[in-house]
Amino acid sequence: MDTQTVSEQVVAQPVRARFEARRYGAVNWLGLQTLVTREIMRFMKVSAQTLIAPLMQTLLFLAIFSLAWGARPWGATNIPFVSGLTAGLVMMAVISNAFMNTSSSLVIAKVQGNAVDFLMPPLSATELTIAFITGAVARGLIVGLASLLAATFFARVAPVHLAAAMYFPLAAAVSFAAIGLIGGIWADKFDNLAAVTNFVITPLTFLSGTFYSIDALPEPWSTVGHWNPVFYLIDGFRFGMIGHADFPVWQGAAIVGVIAAGLCAAAWLMLKSGYKLRA
Numbered sequence: 001m002d003t004q005t006v007s008e009q010v011v012a013q014p015v016r017a018r019f020e021a022r023r024y025g026a027v028n029w030l031g032l033q034t035l036v037t038r039e040i041m042r043f044m045k046v047s048a049q050t051l052i053a054p055l056m057q058t059l060l061f062l063a064i065f066s067l068a069w070g071a072r073p074w075g076a077t078n079i080p081f082v083s084g085l086t087a088g089l090v091m092m093a094v095i096s097n098a099f100m101n102t103s104s105s106l107v108i109a110k111v112q113g114n115a116v117d118f119l120m121p122p123l124s125a126t127e128l129t130i131a132f133i134t135g136a137v138a139r140g141l142i143v144g145l146a147s148l149l150a151a152t153f154f155a156r157v158a159p160v161h162l163a164a165a166m167y168f169p170l171a172a173a174v175s176f177a178a179i180g181l182i183g184g185i186w187a188d189k190f191d192n193l194a195a196v197t198n199f200v201i202t203p204l205t206f207l208s209g210t211f212y213s214i215d216a217l218p219e220p221w222s223t224v225g226h227w228n229p230v231f232y233l234i235d236g237f238r239f240g241m242i243g244h245a246d247f248p249v250w251q252g253a254a255i256v257g258v259i260a261a262g263l264c265a266a267a268w269l270m271l272k273s274g275y276k277l278r279a
Helices: 002-012 029-044 047-069 081-112 125-153 162-186 190-206 221-225 229-242 249-273
Strands: none
Touching: 029 047, 029 081, 029 125, 047 081, 047 125, 081 125, 081 162, 081 190, 081 229, 125 162, 125 249, 162 190, 162 229, 162 249, 190 229, 229 249
């Protein structure tokens, strides 16, 4: 009798109710949190490669330039050269690590054939974009903060303008996380990714005023330097740290904000279309 009653109840249930998919609402918070955690744990498990190695690179640059040019002022200011250099090196660490996190995550997934791990779950293109960029931003800012703290052995690192010192590293991490996402979706193998790193990321960072003041360059190179978008990121952060900038800070903040938004939108469109991700 009990079995018959249960059977009748099951049959009486609408088919739609029995097989109705789980409702996630406007945002799949569980899936989003899981993917963000995965991206963060992925680089934390190899911290010697992802965190300590870039920190050592920053310290080596600081040690070399401190010995060679430590007594010189930064540009046309009375600020010690190493203080201006520190801001550039910290931003370079943020940029390169944010880029590497998203780009390597996508390319590894493609090469190993496990991109299905994040394509099959009920995650929208917006949620995928936010998750990948958030993980990369975390890595970039962690490395940047560690580099800044380590630089206390060589220079004064207390921020002069806190808002600028916080905004520009965040904008840099978001921008290059999005570039890494775009590059990772486009690249089919690590050789493609290396080409982006060698011919795009490295020239942009090294020729953006990381090691020198743009105003110290002769024409036309000073004007050319202002066409480099990375210049505004480094110049804004340098203003936040030492109070000196080669370009109006608020204009630079607007430029990098627009660039970051555009890059995130481009990454979202590529994920939305399934470009090189779905057969």
